[in-house]
Amino acid sequence: MKINRKKYFVDFTIIIAFVIFIAYSFLSGYNPGISILKDNFWVFLKEMILALPVMFILVGLFDVWxxxxxxxxxxxxxxxxxxxxxxxxxxxxxxxxxxxxxxxxxxxxxxxxxxxxxxxxxxxxxxxxxxxxxxxxxxxxxxxxxxxxxxxxxxxxxxxxxxxxxxxxxxxxxxxx
Amino acid sequence: MISMIILISILTVISFVLDKKKTLKGIKKGIMMFVKIIPTLLSVIILVSIVLYFTTNDILIKYLGNEAGIEAYVFAAIIGAVSIIPGFISYPLAGILVNTGVSYSVISVFITTLKMVGILTIPLEAKFFGYKISLLRNGLAFIGALIVGAVMALIFKNSII
Structure with a gap:
């Protein structure tokens, strides 16, 4: 699949900055960084992984039926x-x-x-x-x-x-x- | 959420039995939409995580407390608008806030903006609706939440000022 780079420029900048920040936090033992990943990011990611794909499948099925x-x-x-x-x-x-x-x-x-x-x-x-x-x-x-x-x-x-x-x-x- | 997943799984199986080709086409469509939204979704989740880290319970209690007056409503609306807290965290949190003396009307503003206004999710919303509509919807929902809070205050006889 082709990805439109311009369209996602801001998103990818944020994602890459975050990855660097988290990597740095773990290497240097910076607690707020570790806490943001474990207590917040992970909780939301789990919710998203559960909620969204099934919603999109429902949307797709609705579309065809x-x-x-x-x-x-x-x-x-x-x-x-x-x-x-x-x-x-x-x-x-x-x-x-x-x-x-x-x-x-x-x-x-x-x-x-x-x-x-x-x-x-x-x-x-x-x-x-x-x-x-x-x-x-x-x-x-x-x-x-x-x-x-x-x-x-x-x-x-x-x-x-x-x-x-x-x-x-x-x-x-x-x-x- | 689990019940939703089970329900959709059952629907998918029924759909598959009825028409294999149609079902696959639908699923493919849905998944393609999901894949396209992933980068925006991830960046939104990152921003939300960082903001949530700074919104601790102590801060909430301090700004939404009983003596805070009309500012409590404004703070409740702003904090609710900026953060996205899933229900299974926000309701227990609201329970704690009530026990520490935050009024029900302030809580109603907090919960309403929390659910209806998502400043951080505007980029995501704009992918579907465009920025104009997203900003307008969030702005009106913000005002709506304050109206809900004001009516709640009348009913619960909380002083607004």
Whole structure:
């Protein structure tokens, strides 16, 4: 596969600098460097290795199985409030960090989901993923969780409408990376 | 997360049984997308790791504490916007913060920006959405989080100022 060097220039600079920094930390016993690698970088890398490839496979399978007509009908421009509810439900069942939702947003958009619903999807996936909510209730209580979710939903639906308007007005698009 | 992996594995097997060619095509598409995003993903994770190293629990308690007033909300929003902490770490952490006297409304701002605003992941988001949309979405989400915090403060009767 050909790699576009310019496109990844900043990324590779950061990666190479980090590798040098970590190598130096280990050689000289610099503790913050070792701690950044072990306690932070490694934790995130593990999460990413677990979450992302499966999400991308789901995206790929969705692409080949689900027709544009179906998506357009249920969560497209004319889907109205039913479409919104469906998108929220879909998002609540998601797992993984927010960036795992970006590729899903791409494929939903490509298949004809309305731009407002795309942003509702992204917000809802961050507001209340069901697996995470059970965890939240455990640490912060049912009252807090319910209130936070119930207040967040209207606020972020409003934001999604603004985003959707802006998106359409400026003829924006979502790229496949 | 594990349940998600199991679910997708089952779906993949079903898909494979139904149509071998289609399934392989889908998987290949997905993996190609993943490979293309790896460099950006790695550099984002590196930046997040470094920032997280400097955001210790002591710092959080100091800036989000009860007497901090309206600054506590602003700090909660900024710290949440800059860091990305996975749920299995952030909720126990939020629990600790509440026990040390941080108000629920400040916690709600912290959790909301933590999940909705990702300054460090903007490069990743921009790969899909472009910089304009990504910056606008993060900016609006930041304001949204403060609104959520303000409403929570009214309900929990925390003083904002």
């Amino acid at each position: 689900v027709s544009k007509e179906k998506v357009q009908k249920y969560i497209g421009k004319t889907s109205g409030i039913k479409g919104i509810l469906l998108v929220i439900l879909l998002a609540f069942m998601q797992a993984g960090p927010m960036y795992a939702a970006f590729p899903v947003a791409y494929i939903l958009w490509k298949k004809g989901t309305s731009s407002t619903n795309i942003f509702i999807y992204l917000s809802s996936a961050s507001i209340a993923k069901i697996p995470m909510v059970t965890f939240e209730i455990g640490f912060l209580g049912l009252k807090f969780s319910l209130l936070r979710i119930l207040i967040s939903i209207p606020v972020f639906i409003a934001i999604s409408f603004i985003m959707g308007k802006y998106f359409n007005k400026n003829k924006c698009k979502i790229n496949d990376v």
